[in-house]
Amino acid sequence: MSEAYLNYEVYLDYNASAPLDPRVAEAMAAILTDTGNASSAHRFGRRQSATVDEAREHVAALVGGRASGVVFTAGATEANNLALTGAVLAAPADRPRILISAVEHASVRQTARWLDEQGLAKLDVIPVTGGGFVAPAAVESMMGDDVLLVSVMAANSETGVLNPVGEIAEPVRAAGALFHCDATQMAGRLPFDLDRWGCDLVSVSSHKICGPGGVGALVGARRSLARLRAVIHGGGHEHGLRSGSLNVAGIAGFGEAARIAIAERQSESVRVAARRDRLAGEIKDRIAGAQENGDVARRLPNTANIGFEGADAEAVVARMDPVAASTGSACSSGAIEPSEVLLAMGIDREAAFEAVRFSLGRFTTERDIEVAVESTVTAVEYVRAMTGYGDRRRPGADEGRPSDLNRDRPGEANEGRPDAPG
Numbered sequence: 001m002s003e004a005y006l007n008y009e010v011y012l013d014y015n016a017s018a019p020l021d022p023r024v025a026e027a028m029a030a031i032l033t034d035t036g037n038a039s040s041a042h043r044f045g046r047r048q049s050a051t052v053d054e055a056r057e058h059v060a061a062l063v064g065g066r067a068s069g070v071v072f073t074a075g076a077t078e079a080n081n082l083a084l085t086g087a088v089l090a091a092p093a094d095r096p097r098i099l100i101s102a103v104e105h106a107s108v109r110q111t112a113r114w115l116d117e118q119g120l121a122k123l124d125v126i127p128v129t130g131g132g133f134v135a136p137a138a139v140e141s142m143m144g145d146d147v148l149l150v151s152v153m154a155a156n157s158e159t160g161v162l163n164p165v166g167e168i169a170e171p172v173r174a175a176g177a178l179f180h181c182d183a184t185q186m187a188g189r190l191p192f193d194l195d196r197w198g199c200d201l202v203s204v205s206s207h208k209i210c211g212p213g214g215v216g217a218l219v220g221a222r223r224s225l226a227r228l229r230a231v232i233h234g235g236g237h238e239h240g241l242r243s244g245s246l247n248v249a250g251i252a253g254f255g256e257a258a259r260i261a262i263a264e265r266q267s268e269s270v271r272v273a274a275r276r277d278r279l280a281g282e283i284k285d286r287i288a289g290a291q292e293n294g295d296v297a298r299r300l301p302n303t304a305n306i307g308f309e310g311a312d313a314e315a316v317v318a319r320m321d322p323v324a325a326s327t328g329s330a331c332s333s334g335a336i337e338p339s340e341v342l343l344a345m346g347i348d349r350e351a352a353f354e355a356v357r358f359s360l361g362r363f364t365t366e367r368d369i370e371v372a373v374e375s376t377v378t379a380v381e382y383v384r385a386m387t388g389y390g391d392r393r394r395p396g397a398d399e400g401r402p403s404d405l406n407r408d409r410p411g412e413a414n415e416g417r418p419d420a421p422g
Helices: 022-032 043-062 076-089 106-117 136-142 165-174 248-284 313-318 340-344 366-388
Strands: 070-073 097-101 122-126 145-150 176-181 201-205 216-220 290-292 302-308 331-332 334-338 355-361
Touching: 022 248, 043 070, 043 248, 076 097, 076 145, 076 165, 076 176, 076 216, 097 106, 097 216, 106 122, 136 165, 145 302, 165 176, 176 248, 176 290, 248 290, 248 302, 248 355, 248 366, 302 313, 302 331, 313 355, 313 366
Parallel strands: 097 122, 097 145, 145 176, 176 201
Antiparallel strands: 070 216, 201 216, 290 302, 302 355, 331 334
């Protein structure tokens, strides 16, 4: 790394957690020094309650919902748990099945598996295409009168690939089942319309849109929320679905982050997409065997998942300092396992271990991209040299690998379109 980049940090892990916007911090500061419980009837409580009500409006607008349908939680993980477990606890006996896609976030995947293991529901998994998205026909073929709920995310956190949410919802609603959508990665980055796309329940998170951590929400129509049972019990807060005194400062920050995201979403997505494309393009130009995973014509404007043939992703990320990126590998039963998302897409284990996710955002600069490219090239070359890879290519590495799909198509086919995932 050049001397010019010493003591310079580059954060390209927005899909994990976005930096707090100073405007959000300012909005939270006034609340942090105030007193009162939003459930109390005195003037202090009413002041806190008014702050929460304003935040509900902004969070609802983030996904095209209504303030009356917002249930604040400690994050999208809790919102996903409430959607799935809450629905199963209230389910009629003749609807034992739940369907989730093969590429859902762990908070959906593990919750669904637990419900299945406990005998509370029967889980079936919807396959995805080589490009990483759910085909509506696959959902329709698995539907039946015994299906209680279907959960398919709007955009994948690892690849950024978008699902056709509106088309998927149609057969689900026709069967009388609930459709839950984890919109954590898409909300605030591309338009989302809960009502028009036919979503019953939508999960969102504050810290993905430059808000504070520890705050999220489950948003839905009142009739959909009525089909849930509470998972956390107590004083009956949040329509009786989520007891506990509200984190008013965090909720205020979430509301302000949502307001900013809505106001700046279009210009920000264009700016970020251009920088993402520059990053991915220069990396692929300079590193032999570098290839993007997932359908690049239908993805978030900020995400690039790039595989580096012959270079273990964990080793590459460790050598990329001062650049922060991530891998999809996880520790399971004491062993490192590759991304379940990439495996579900048909990518082999070795290639899955070589994938690095770059996720950009509001504060990513052109200089950040320059530093990231140089750091990535240096890291990959080092790891390859240490493993003796050199310039060799794996035989047939490019044959049949569902990566870089439609990469020759101009522009981002879905960016800025209000109906992109539907």
